[in-house]
Amino acid sequence: MLNLLQPGHGPVDGDHYLTADPKLIHWGHLPNATAEPVLTVASGDTVTLDTISHEGILADQGRDPGAFFGAAGIPAAGLLHDTVELAASAREHDSAVHGPHVVTGPVAIRGARPGDVLEVEVLRLRRRAPYGVISNRHGKGALPGEYPQIPAGWPAGAPVPAVSLVATVGPDGLGRLPVGDGRHLSFPLRPFLGIMGVAPATKAVVHSVPPGPHGGNLDVRHLGTGARLCLPVQVPGALFYAGDPHFSQGDGEVALTAFEAPLRATLRLTLHTDPATRALAARLRAPFAETETEHLVLGLDPDLDEAMRHAVRDALTLLADRYRIPGHVALAYLSAAADFHVSQVVDGVKGIHGRLPKAHLASLDTPAR
Template structure:
């Protein structure tokens, strides 16, 4: 009942409206101002059923589009050297993806989003058609073995070769529905064995009896706050509203690995993948080293909000529509954040920070990796002596735990651009007071 009340808060409805049946709820929701997304009303159903070019109001030029279909997704794995692109686009092109959250779709939730979300009070017209199509398809997915993520792509960039770098700019991210899910599963998260505080899974737990997994999933509506930003809605035991600011980002952004072996979707790697860095949202840039011809960019694991660490296991998992501009930087291009002219690890950038990324199954080693990558950037690109750079990092740079729940743990450095404004001005031959 508390979940139903929270959903009603998000939609501006009374609990009696939803309890009375979907027809009345659907009629009311069509006119709810809180059920609006930027540029479109909820839900954002697929634009087409095949990759191609589309016309989107407010977006000029050629816009490429990739829906999530049985032909364009991998469930639980990332593209590798064997995967062919679903579409090829020129450097500098703009591409829109319709991505799906796996939450509400996987086996411990019944692999039936229509039934699962209906049980939370969501009317049928607010359930995504592509979510239903994929879960009803024959796409194999082993809950115990495979990763949970539905990964969409890959998209090839004309002329990309190993040693080059893809510059991926996150132009926009729009929620497709006004709800998401946060899950904690047995044996996973930052406190395995302590949470969830439910009995262990039954031996015969299956998609036919999802309740026997005894995992905990928290259905979480979103709404527009007075300040214009999105917020998630929860409640205390007595029903008092709890809200938190939401900032959408893509948990998975990456390029195809050079391997021909299956690449599990959970641990991130040199190819990017499931990095779960919440700073890489709208307005950010990700630099990804290319390992195969075309680069083959993909995305997935859409998040509406995530705290550093992602401690329960998942963030607020939430189907999103991201828009990217992808530019090919040939090896040696001065825009690549490296003196070698290429990259060995992904690298991030926002308006105010450079983001050096460290990855390792051991959190201590992930920290070392992030520090080493920070040192490389400060010495390679910004011309500091190593000892001075090390001292600077100690005095002035925050190291944040990206996530601790994806086997390979992540720590990233937030290096302030403001501190280097004279250095960058000198490099760009710009006068500064």
């Protein structure tokens, strides 16, 4: 029997617990301003929520996780009940219209109002299963038209089938990806939630793929345990949600997906209503974050060059706001010592994340937050 965290079973670390109930989750779209919360909490409460990976249940994989994972040697007893139930349900999911992601929530925070800032602190991420999937499909990813490779004799103009590889977690705690000839690649795991966000102020359907000022599908691999993501609240209650769980991802996420696999996440949701934090969030173009050792700024735009410019501008704004560093000095510092990485190039809106080490700034007289 594989080690699984089935819904309603196993450790729950938070004050509240939210399952990925197939009747309540959002599949392919994000909660919007009209969404009804499935849970309401106070600022500072901790919430444990289960997340489902979309990989293994999509139509191009047969929408049959038993058959899909069974072909990779994973028995039916090794499947998560909520995943099987969702795939077998009558929930409509058309990949031509919807995004792939399964999203748990939304969670309302009492007293949250537009302009406030919701801080999401990642306290713990537990693997719900010891396997997941890495996919390249439909000519997407960093090399559309080159991968997936067209099989020999494939009819001209016919859709190229997806390539979905099942990876596992080895007894050494490393990811294991079969090469196909008896060998396998091993790599370290670094779990995180690809989607964390708040509802945008719209009644329109919000596709799950492109990230934005609401957060959403940010796919920043540094937002794992210990990270704190700050999201500008756009609707009353904030309406927080999470999904798109990963066991690991390389910067760029070049195939289309990374090691997509289900997690049980425990998060602390804290509302910031002070004028200073509200003012900083209003001046930034995207959500911002920090880890124990770094400040993180994000740049989001369909044009990767413009995403880079956004990230640099937000870094300048943060350095001016938090550390009173003049723009020309801050730009020189960023060029000399900070790092800017490509988060992902596969979500339509591309992402850059800038990493500013806190150690570089520790000697400065920092204003109170």
